[in-house]
Amino acid sequence: VHAHYGSEIGDMPRRPDGFAHGVKVVPAGEGSKDVDTWASVIEWLAVSGANRKDALVAVGGGVVGDLGGFVASTYNRGIDLVQVPTSLLAMVDASIGGKTGIDLGGKNKTGSFYHPKCVIADPCVLTTLGEREYIEGLGEVAKYAVLDQDFMTYIEGVSDYDIADRRMDVLGELVSRCVQMKSGYVQDDPYEQNKNGGRVLLNYGHTYGHAVEAVTGYNEYLHGEAVAIGMQFALLLSKDLNILTDDSLIERQTALLQRLRLPHEIDTSLLDPNTILPEMAKDKKNTEAGNAKVRFVLPKRVGEFAVEQVDAADITQLLISLSRK
């Protein structure tokens, strides 16, 4: 991001009182969400003399948003935060909702709920995004589509070419619809306290998806790819448990993921109950950890979902039956 936009950021106007802004660059990748990088940004702010009137502007993808958000929420017990997401994934998901964090004690295990004063999501910057990173962003977009009938109809009507070509009017529409949906869910249930709906529904595809990321050491699947796989698993689980009321969703969701060039089949290496089940039980949103149940967001049909504590035995059964295919 710095290579593409660093010089423009450097040219930004100074503060009216003459205090110049500074730029701190952190290395790309999840490795920057560690204690040392967080501490170094805090110390840089302190040495720069940043005070409670200053704001931290996090320009980058999910890593910078999570890290920058956690810095802003903890420096001086909280300074203003502006999120400028530069990846599709960060625009439609990470930059809204106030979740900040670093990977201390586990992935995103340390952090805060801290809302930005402002989010600037400009689809123009997506033209410089890598192809795989663009496609993974569409994984979260697909999740929103299955959550909303109207959005599903819209995206099914857009041509594959326009999406692949990153047409600005299409990107603008995708981003603004996702942002509106996410902020609606977040405003209704800011701290994920509604156990049967609300913000929790945004975790569709994430229970199995997070486990996929974890068992592959976070270096095989990008988050949005893992979510796509997780959506497929949740959908099949919903079918097995007779929660799915409209079987045509299996075909529609698979077709959507295929069109978006996302993974839509589950690799056999991800079907071992001995490795994948414990990871699902570890999820910090899984408040029943310790029990032999895992919480899943399961679709009934497009736009209608159930949140269920699923028996480990039922999950194991699906894993085994998929591995035999």
Next chain:
Amino acid sequence: VHAHYGSEIGDMPRRPDGFAHGVKVVPAGEGSKDVDTWASVIEWLAVSGANRKDALVAVGGGVVGDLGGFVASTYNRGIDLVQVPTSLLAMVDASIGGKTGIDLGGKNKTGSFYHPKCVIADPCVLTTLGEREYIEGLGEVAKYAVLDQDFMTYIEGVSDYDIADRRMDVLGELVSRCVQMKSGYVQDDPYEQNKNGGRVLLNYGHTYGHAVEAVTGYNEYLHGEAVAIGMQFALLLSKDLNILTDDSLIERQTALLQRLRLPHEIDTSLLDPNTILPEMAKDKKNTEAGNAKVRFVLPKRVGEFAVEQVDAADITQLLISLSRK
């Protein structure tokens, strides 16, 4: 604290679901408010499998309260917190108000506003508190007394012996009055947004007091001692600036600090404008940093205060005139 109360804590009942509580002991002293100790407590919680239903109970003085509070506010983006302050200072001040923090980027420069679900302040534990630590706690108590006419009258009526002897009925009264006052101020102005009153008044004695702690490297004066000195400085500054309307407060405050065996004179080593002024300008609550003004909470009379941006020149003048005495 662990030597005195560790075994009782170890005997606490287990959780109904059989999950045992664990105890993590951190070394006494401000040194434990560092990044490494914070990270190690987080990692201990993660390894223990603590989840969002668990609570962190911080048993100790201000260091444990600040550190434990910051851990609770950041682990899993926030778990329940119970404060069990074991020093007088922590009981009357640090445990209420939701300020948590560690010394990263400067003293208390990193932290959060995070309120405990519950504060258990039991004056009985003050019997094992060291003498100097007990007296420094009275420094904050004296601050509350000057903030409130009724409290001032009460404490002037208590015998020196009963305070020195730590009589339980007296301690109970002192603690409960301070707690009520502090929680009233905090509820009215939780994030210190009222610039001319509200929670800011609790900083009486703290502008100069913090600078005293800083220039002496945090190892000469305890916080409550520095606050006592800071109250004397603010009072004399208020007199110089003609803000003080009742000159008898000079005698009353000095007498109170003397009776409580607190420092009430300002050592000449603390009067060098070149060292003490920059420290005052650094205070993170001083939003006018960069200007040649420092914010002070200045008494008019008992229970009546002004919050003023004081010119550095006026502060320098007082420092010089005191150093000539």
